[in-house]
Structures are given as structure tokens and as C-alpha cells.
Amino acid sequence: MSSQAPHPALLIPGPIEFDDEVLQSMSHYSESHVGAPFVNTFGEVLGMLRKLFITEDPKSQPFVISGSGTLGWDQVAANLVEPGDDVLVLHTGYFADSFADCFETYGIKPTQLKAPIGDRPQQDEVEKALKEKNYKLISITHTDTSTGVLSEIKGIADLVHRVSPDTLVIVDGVCSVGCEEIRFDDWKLDCVITASQKAIGCPAGLSIVMASGRAIERFKARKTPPGSYFGSWKNWLPIMQNYEAKKPSYFATPPPQLIHALHTSLTQILSKPLEERFKIHHETSQKVKKAIADLGLKQLASKPENQANGMTAIYLPEGMTPPAILPTLMKKGVIFAGGLHKEIATKYVRFGHMGVSVTDPKRDDIDRALKALGEGLKEVGYEAPNGKA
């Protein structure tokens, strides 16, 4: 039986439901951030992140810093490029606009390559764009949380390496690390940024980054100092290397309780092959998407290959808005999120299916959610085709 107080199942695209043991780790008694027990825990976390990102190259460098996933953007913009540099931002939703804003804050010149809502830039468009300017990096949102659109990271990375080999490949994996396949070494990625509260299954408050040896070299070769202080790798790189070597070190106080929770979560994730984790997220996603289609509803991500495995963005029936259905779902013990993409925010809802809600056989969150959605839509007046709802 769960140690958590009864509560509706949180099935938004992050924060997700957390495992009991992970939440209990959040209550860890206070420890010195430079004492041996905590240094050891933090060091192990950094080592486990290498496994999560599937990187064995010792030059790869993990960072875990107090902050939200957004701080990862600042880290990229302030450390990996310099004022005046051009960067190419592939746009699959809200988060590319924000990442572009972040680049501009640091004097970087972003060029956005956009696709219609629900779609993603195509290989030939990306190839053409890459040939037009000397882009220092390209950023790709793996799963855009506002649209549920999945990018094809390996294909884009291969293209970049072929067409513009000096361009660093940056992945915004906030809504993908832990549920979508990411092979950091094999795909020759340069930086993947993520956060704790989505498919990694640890409460919010950690900015998690994996950088390649090439990215670190690029950072070290900067002509100008990093544009951020709190997010500066000049400040954090020695700290992370020391923690991983189990040596105490100080720049700014890390959050011990969150690091303990991340340790617990990563230990659970890595206790099984990652392939199984990707597979069960894919299968669950397919089940959700089939149920949505059976209800006669459409997804924002219209093509199967564009559809994320950790969430589904669902168009509501014509004329229905999120406030008409979300409270009904809440009464049935299920929390979905409203729309986020500003042009169509009132037309859709978002269903997150990541982490323990998907992987823990003792939980029935997903089935309950699908049942609640069908019943709820019917209660607010929607008639599904073939009487499925």
C-alpha cells in the first residue's frame, strides 16, 4: 500500500506521479553538502546519469544543478556559444520559442525553423537551413511538451554531422529523458538538457545536463567568459568532477534531499534494462493513442512518427474547452493539463504517461485515466463514434 496520502493521479506532462521510496528520500535528514556521506551519494548520482544517457565516453560530463529544466537552456546559451554566434532552433512548439528567447538574452542570434502545429521540420528543410549559415549549434526539442510532437534525434544528428560537422547538436530532453530512447555516444550528441520531474521520476528542482567531450572543449575554448554566473560551467565543472571523484568541493550549495531522491529514482530506473523502459513507454503510449482514436479524437501530432511516447496532446471535440472537461476528470481522480501552445490553447488537453504510472504494475493510473476520459466526455455531452465513449 502506498505511503502517500490519497490524491488524484497526476497525469500531466510533468511533474509526474512519484514512487513512494523516491518521496521518502526527500525526507532524508540533513547532511553537510561537503561531508563524505553526501559527497558519495552525489558522486553515485553523476555516475548513474552516464548510464541513463547511455554514454561510456569518459569525456562526457554530467551536471546536476539546483534549478528547473529551464536553467539548462541558460547553461547552453551562456557556456556553449558566444555573443554574436548564430544558432539554429528547430521549432515543434512553445518551448522552441522560449529557448530562442533564452539565446537572445545572451546575445546569441537564433534562427527558428518552424513547422505547422503538430508537425516537425523535415530533413530536407533542416539540411537547407544548415547550409545557409555557419551555425555554432542546433537545438532540437525531443518532445515538445506543448504539442506532444516528437523529434527524430538520431536522424537530425546524423544529418548535422554530415552537412555541418562543426555544429554542436543540442537536445532539449526535458520531456524525453527517461522515456524516449536517447543514445548519447552512438548518436554523437553534444548536450542533452533535462529536468528531474518528468520521466526521471524525481520531484522538481534539478536541472540535469549531459555534455560531450567536444562540448566541454568548445566551452574551454571560449574567447569571452560565460554569460551567466549561477549557470557558469567555469564555476560548476570542477565541482561536478570533484563530486564524481568523491571529493568535497564548493561553489553553491546543492540540494541534498533532491539529490537523494534522484539517487533513489535512478537506482530504480537502472535496475532494469533501459530498452524495457523505452518499450513499455512506447506500448503504453500506443494504447493511449488507440483509445483516443477510438473516442473519435485527434492528436495535435497527426503523424504516428511525430508522436511522443511520454505524453499525448489531444484535441477536444469541436467547441469544447479544457474547463469543460478537466474538472470532470478531476472528480474521477485524474489530472490532465490544459493546452499550452498559445494559438490553440483552448482547444486541447495534455495527458502525460511517464514514469511509475506506466512502469509500476501495481498502479492502474493509465487505465483509470482512459476510463475517466471516456466517461467524462460522455457526461459533458460528447457522443463518441460507434458508442465507444
Added chain:
Amino acid sequence: MSSQAPHPALLIPGPIEFDDEVLQSMSHYSESHVGAPFVNTFGEVLGMLRKLFITEDPKSQPFVISGSGTLGWDQVAANLVEPGDDVLVLHTGYFADSFADCFETYGIKPTQLKAPIGDRPQQDEVEKALKEKNYKLISITHTDTSTGVLSEIKGIADLVHRVSPDTLVIVDGVCSVGCEEIRFDDWKLDCVITASQKAIGCPAGLSIVMASGRAIERFKARKTPPGSYFGSWKNWLPIMQNYEAKKPSYFATPPPQLIHALHTSLTQILSKPLEERFKIHHETSQKVKKAIADLGLKQLASKPENQANGMTAIYLPEGMTPPAILPTLMKKGVIFAGGLHKEIATKYVRFGHMGVSVTDPKRDDIDRALKALGEGLKEVGYEAPNGKA
């Protein structure tokens, strides 16, 4: 009986020991960051912070952002001043050097006014400095965690208002908010930055800031955009105002579990008059300082008026280094910190006396620490005068 596993008392100058109920709040089940229950909790936290900082001016603006206390420096440097501006940094230890580095990162020109180790810049020196340049702001470390030196905030603030009234008064209160008297309105402060894990008694992971109406006006009158994205008040100001008005709003995901823990901690702190809290910290500090003197030991902060109430930096006996005594204290169930001020780091230790270790009558952390220190010094060969140790 405590719900925490047995562990040595953490008596470093932060993170401190946490209350059971605060730690239990860290295990709160997952909630949507834009759902009514969490929005309500966050809104209450912002309201309680006004009380903690003793500000009733509705123009004062609290911020609580995922990050460490250091992020507060970035917020000041990136939002309240613009590239090329001069700022005056009063130096009482390590943290002024770091704050100056942070200013430089954002193109600000810091002038440091230094004092000998253990002392603080004097009023006449500050007055002279203020008259030399047009400083857009002055920063004062309330308690420098590296030296235990306390600054006299009211006196400096009064001086600034008299001599250089357009200069914003910024207080680094990371090691003081919650244990030292701070009267935000009465002293006409413009910005106090702090963190959760010291005298506020909530685990690390939150950057907490209070800004005055004047500071917000200065921010809004900027000619250049803020120099940080994650730390930009342009991004956070509407979010904080919405949360406090109990309206959902999104820029970057806040950390719900930490916000719950902060809610619990602030509720506990505000259940009694703040004057009592300042008084018991002062009395406990006096007891510690007397015991240190009785042991024949000196503090880094040599003058009584320079001595912080939340910590004591203690010179070890001639020739003794921290590794000679800290493990002995650990065996006796007490954790102190080593030195941090680089010129003398091997010559002293730091004893934090903040929060529940001071205020909770069921705890005997401070007495145990003093006993352990006396016995421990004796065990490693130190003979106190008059046989006190």
C-alpha cells in the same frame, strides 16, 4: 521522538538541522504546479515571506525560485543594474569576492571596500567611498558565512539614504534571514536575497528574494533587457504576482515539495513573534561565544558588535588544523564545518547555531556541541586555560 533516522547533529552554517514536520512536507505527493491546491500553497508562502521580512508595503515583491542562494546574486546583477554600472561591494569575507565576480559576469563594475579579516568596513570609510562614484547599488553581506562577521545593516542603510539616496541597498541575507533582525520597510532596504537551508530551516534548493517597490521600479526602467533568462524578473515577476493572487501561471516549473516544506517552516517560524526568534538566537550565540572564550579560543570576528548570532567562526589552538578536530567531533555526534576564507582556511572551524537546534526546547544540539568541543579539544591534546576543557 523524532521521525528522522539517528544522525549526527549538523551544526555547520547551513544546511542546518530540519524539523521533522518540515522534512515530512518534502514527501508531499505530486501536485500540478498550476493546480489550485499548489497555487494556494505557493501564494501563502509568498504572503508569509512578507511577514518574515517585516514588510507591509504592498509594493514589496517576494520571489521564490528553484536554485541555491547564489541565484539571488544573479537576480540582483542581471535585473537591478545594467552593463557599465558601478556598484559598491562591502567586503567582510569570501562571499563578497564571489558576489563581485557575479557582478562582473553581467558587465557591472564592482568596487570592493575591504576590511581586515574578522572586521567590517567602517561607516566613515563607506561614506567616503559612496562620495567617490555614482554607485547604482551597494551590497552588504549581513553575515559572511566564511568569517562569521555581522554587518550593521540599519546603520549602513541609513548612511546610504543620507549620503547617496539613489543607491539601492542590497543585503545578502543568506546566513541571516530567520535569525538576525531585518526590518525591510523600516530600514528602507531595496533587496534582500537569501536561501532556504539556513535560518529559514527548509532544505536547500530555493533562492528567496524580497525586492522593494523602488527596486521593482528601477528594474522596470531598465534600458537594456535583463542579463539572465532563468533569473530574469521579466519572466518571474508576473508569475510571482499571479501565484500570490492565487492564479495559475507558468514560466518554469517550481519545485512543489520544497515549496511545501517552506510553507511548513514559515508557518512554524511565524507562529511566534519574530522578536522572540531573534532573542533566542542572540542568547544562544552569546552562550556559545562565552564557552569559546572560556576554552581560551578566539573568534575570527574579534569585536562583539561584529559577531553574527547564527554562527561562530572559531580559531583553533595554534598549530591545530580542522582535520585534527572535526573527525573527533563527528565521533561525538556533532558536525562543524572547516574554514572557508582562503587565506586562513586551515586555522579555524565554523559552528552554525540557527533554527531548530536553537529554538526547539526538545533538542540539546548546542549543549552537546559545546561539550563535544571541550572534550574533543582535550582529547587531541589541547589544554584550555583554567582547566575548562
